[in-house]
Amino acid sequence: MPTVREAALDVMRRHDLTTVFANPGSTEVPFLAGLPDDIRFVLALHEGSVVGAATGYALARGAPALALLHTTAGLGNAVGALSTARVNRAPLVVIVGQQDRRHLVQEPFLAGRLEQLAGDYPVRTETPPRAQDVPGAIARAAHAARTMRGPALVVVPMDDWARPAEELPLPAPGRLCLPAAADAGDVREVAALLDAAAAPALVVGAAADHPVTWEALTLLAERLGCPVWQESFGARAGFPQDHRLFAGHLPADRTRLRETLGPYDLVLSVGAPVFRQYPYEEGPLVRPGTRLAVVTDDPAEAHRAPVELAVVAALPAFCTALAETALAETADRTRGRAAGADDGSDAPAPAGRRPEPPQPPGHGEPLRAAHVLAELARRLPAETVLVEETPSSRPDLHALVPARRPLGFLSAAMGALGFALPAAIGVRMGAPERPVVAVVGDGSSLYQIQALWTAVRYRVGVVFIVLANGRYAIMDRLADRHEDTAPWPGFEEVSVSGMAKALGCSARRVSGHAELLSELDTLLPELPDSTRPLVLEVAVEADETFQP
Template identity: 85%
Template sequence: MPTVREAALDVMRRYDLTTVFANPGSTEVPFLAGLPDDIRFVLALHEGSVVGAATGYAIARDAPALALLHTTAGLGNAVGALCTARVNRAPLVVVVGQQDRRHLVQEPFLAGRLEQLAGDHPVRTETPPRAQDVPGAIARAAHAARTLRGPAVVIVPMDDWACPAEELPLPAPAELRLSDAADPGDVRDVAELVGAASALGLVVGAGADHPGTWEALTRLAERTGAEVWQESFGARAGFPQDHPLFAGHLPADRTRLRETLGPYDLVLTVGAPVFRQYPYEEGPLVRPGTRIVLVTDDPAEAHRAPAQLAVVARLPSFCAALADSVDGSRTSGGGRTGGERSRRGGASRNRRAAPPEPPAEGEPLRAAHVLAELARRLPPETVLVEETPSSRPDLHALVPARRPLGFLSAAMGALGFALPAAVGVRMAAPERPVVAVVGDGSALYQIQALWTAARYRVGVVFVVLANGRYAIMDRLAEKHQDTAPWPDFEEVSVSGMAEALGCSARRVTGHAELLAELDALLPELAHSTRPVVLEVAVKADEVFQP
């Protein structure tokens, strides 16, 4: 009779969960000891890095990844990263260890009240009632992670693994299909609204980051001449940002949002919420007369959208059918054809920001100098993982996403995402060059992830924009016209910590030195197995205004 552990390993193989990201403790040893050779174990030094790397791995593969956490302390440390994974819609199977089932009633040392510890961030949480139910619970978690797009948690007492398994079919579907069919009636209704619009605007978001959706939305924009906006705070790009019809990123305040969307009588939003805002402002999202249609694969996004019509569908197939259904030859907007509107949009939008002039001899670098030089050198297929809050507007202005998965950020806004996520992305997609652009303050939240990158020879270039402070917090304090009580941390050496964790690192202080380092590192990035940290000293009190 096989054990529960052996049956669970078979389930993991069936669902391609054969890479285990973990920072384990004693409650996980019965599962991990003697792990078979076909199961890859990846150690991270903090649970935030465990879940962050698994999140990047899952996003890059567009398939569930497995994270293994240690009872109360491990799950508790990982809650913030689980929240990020949920908002990033990353499919994760999260197995959490628990004390021995046979004395749980006595609340022994390391026992945890785990079911509610992560709140409602998991899409599913299950403690199997018997040891024999563990393999089925892992299978159900894989389905839930994939269909509900988030982390699904399975809590397993440590003695369950050695128990005999049942020779019964798993209480979970052997196959679960997500239909790619686009309902013809829904497609027709949206196409009619698009065709009747005199001025159409498209808003795209992270949910549209798929090769099929990019291709379909590009055809739709070109046939209608619609200008395309990226959602604010978008974690992924939903449209090629070097396309002439790409208009930019939506502002995150209602006043400017109304102004930006004011020219359109119809706004078609695809794969994005309607609309993500920060901070709060009074007033409507759009002006009277502007109608909103949402197409999304996220039911919760549809439920809260103030839209005239919301359609929940698989986006690649729906958008392809919609692009096929829209007649690009029809006149629209005062007699302009779709092609004429396209040329008009291309002339009026997507004027990429001119890069700043290089600093004069002896002048400090700014973040925009670094980003402009990256933009000149990065291959189109690069995955850029971002976590630099004070420099994100510069990055959007200077470094366009040119391929699906060309841009990745933390949808939740919690710091500590980029370093481990970049590691996971590169492990899942070794054919894609990966660059992480991170503020020094952000890097400190999961600096331990560099050890995992070095230990497993994950070839990522980590560009750390080091201004020695939380610059975004300083700017927020300035808006309140008050002083900030927090100090700077210029004495912190990210490159020094990187080297202590076994990762190659350099500190860059000048423009010529920056160019030399980028020219040496980036051409070999696609084939590199050596992680490198470039800690680039930048001036904190200057903001590039494109």
């Protein structure tokens, strides 16, 4: 009779959960000791890095990844990263170790009250009632992670692994198939809204980040001749941002949002909420006369959308059918808003016009983040995955560095810091054919700096560009808006490159424009084949303005 551990490993193999991201503790040793050769173990030095790397790995592969956490301390340390995984809709199976089942009633040392510790962020949490139910719980977690697009937790007491398994009927489907076809009636209803609009616009979001969806939305936008906006604070790009119809990123306050969307009589959001905001402002989202509709694969997103029509659908199939319907309905018409034409309406020209990159700093002038990002944009291969976590420089990054391929941009949808370093490592491990660059603020980097050790240990070739201004610059600007003094100091003494070296990662610090160009010209051509992580800490002057 096989053990529960052996049966669980078979379930993991069936669900392609053969890479285990972990920071182990004693309650996990009975599972981890003597892992079979076909199970890869990836060590991270903090649970935030464990879940962050697993999140990047899952998003890069489009399939669930496996993380292992150590009872209360491990799960508690990982809750912020789990919340990011949920909002980023990353499918994760998370096994959480628990004390020995035989004396849990006495609450022994390291026993955890685990089921509610992560709150509502897991899409599913299960503590199997018997040891023999553990393999089935892992299978159910894999299905839940895939279908509900988030972390699914299984709490496993440490003695369960050695128990004999049972020969029982399958406790979960061996395979779970989801409908992928588009409902023809829903497609026609959305197509009719677009056909009736004189000045439509599209808003795209992270859920549209798929090759088929990109292709279909590009075809649709070109047929309509309409602008395409990216959702504010988007975790991924939903449309090629170097396309002439890409209009930019939506502002995150209602005043500017109404102004931006005012010229359009229909705004269709695809794979994005309607609409993500940051500072609260009174008033409606859009002006009277602007109709709103949303197509999403997230039922919760549809339920809370203040729109005339909400459709829940598999986006690649739906967008393909919508583009084909739009083509058929407009084939015999001459439309004033066809690509490049001017119909005399008040709608702005749809062509995406990126701002001119800043001039290099003059003699004695400091580097700014925009200088670094402009030079990076000139050199990045189109297939690069750029992982972002630089809040005060995000507007410059969006303006200067377009996502040109699916999965070209990745950020933390939750806004919690500590995502970019481990996520970039996981992305490169999950998609080794893609070059990966992380652009991170120095304050952000400190939340999971220990992730660099994992990159070194497993030879993950990522370039981490740290924009170092020695301040929490975005917080300083927000304090300025309140016209008051910030109580927090700067941290100019902190050397990110020094910490990287202490963790075994190659690192260099530059402060001048010529040095920057030399480093980028050396590093970026090597990036596609690199197995050597490197931190490039760039000293920059903090910008004095910030507009989310």
